[in-house]
Amino acid sequence: MKLLVKAPAKINLSLDVLYKREDGFHELEMVMTTVDLADRVELELIKDDRIIIQSQTRFVPDDERNLAYKAAKILKDKFNINTGVSISIEKHIPVAAGLAGGSSDAAAVLRGMNKLWDLGLSIDELAKIGAEIGSDVSFCVYGGTALAKGRGEVITPLPPPPNCxxxxxxxxxxxxxxxxxxxxxxxxxxxxxxxxxxxxxxxxxxxxxxxxxxxxxxxxxxxxxxxxxxxxxxxxxxxxxxxxxxxxxxxxxxxxxxxxxxxxxxxxxxxxxxxxxxxxxxxxxxxxx
Structure with missing residues (x-):
């Protein structure tokens, strides 16, 4: 079974850093919105108990360093899934660009594997898991426009910005x-x-x-x-x-x-x-x- 999921880029309309926290992270306050520039993430269930990452972009790691890999792994571990998935990432978002391309790929995997593995998780539960992967992943699970606080995982949805x-x-x-x-x-x-x-x-x-x-x-x-x-x-x-x-x-x-x-x-x-x-x-x- 295959599933294709779009993974849109985000931009920060506002990004503020309030202070450095005791855990070493910075306390953030950001307004973010998704834009119509997206990677295409194709997910295919496989019988082998492993996670395969495929991408034509040489700067995209194909192992546990990839956030999409981490997203599949965390779901496998949490729900004792003993089958695997092949993840093909067609990159359109520039790599290491400040556009959350890797985080959006991870969010796409969370949303897609929730369906393929029939986990029945709500979007709020997926966003909470996303926070364990990276700071922007929770927002990317929700998409749209939001005020993000904490490390970026405390999300308050906002209406769409003026069209432009x-x-x-x-x-x-x-x-x-x-x-x-x-x-x-x-x-x-x-x-x-x-x-x-x-x-x-x-x-x-x-x-x-x-x-x-x-x-x-x-x-x-x-x-x-x-x-x-x-x-x-x-x-x-x-x-x-x-x-x-x-x-x-x-x-x-x-x-x-x-x-x-x-x-x-x-x-x-x-x-x-x-x-x-x-x-x-x-x-x-x-x-x-």
């Missing part, structure tokens, strides 16, 4: 998330107003949403990786209404409402950047498969 284009661009560099958090000084950065972003979304106020984009991690990434800073400046110059780095980077996104401006922004970036995508915000939550 999202133009994503990833420079050809890698950014270490651990390094970014290590160099972040929460006492000196300008913290975004999470509640203002939440209010803008509730009110369907596009201008206010643009005005309240914010990401404290930019204070580190833009300083240490000038390519990201330059990309932000280029996006503004090409006509984006608002520009922000997603996650710890290096992907930057620009918001625009009009097709003509989206095309200008997309074409301008494609002139020198290979990974550019013009997508829509998805907005709506996932349902059980």
């Amino acid at each position: 284009w999202v133009v994503l661009s990833k420079p050809s560099i890698g950014v270490s998330t651990g390094e970014v958090y290590e160099h972040l000084d929460v006492n000196t950065v300008n913290h975004p107003s999470t509640q203002s972003m939440v209010r803008a979304i509730h009110n369907g106020d596009y201008e206010s949403m643009c005005n309240n984009l914010g990401n404290v991690l930019e204070s580190v990434t833009l300083t240490r990786y000038p390519e990201v800073k330059n990309l932000k400046e280029d996006m503004k110059r090409f006509g984006a209404d608002a520009v922000l780095m997603s996650g710890s980077g290096p992907t930057v996104f620009g918001l625009v409402q009009h097709d003509s401006r989206m095309q200008r922004l997309y074409n301008g970036l494609r002139g020198y950047c290979n990974q550019v995508y013009a997508v829509r915000i998805l907005g709506k939550k996932n349902e059980l498969l």
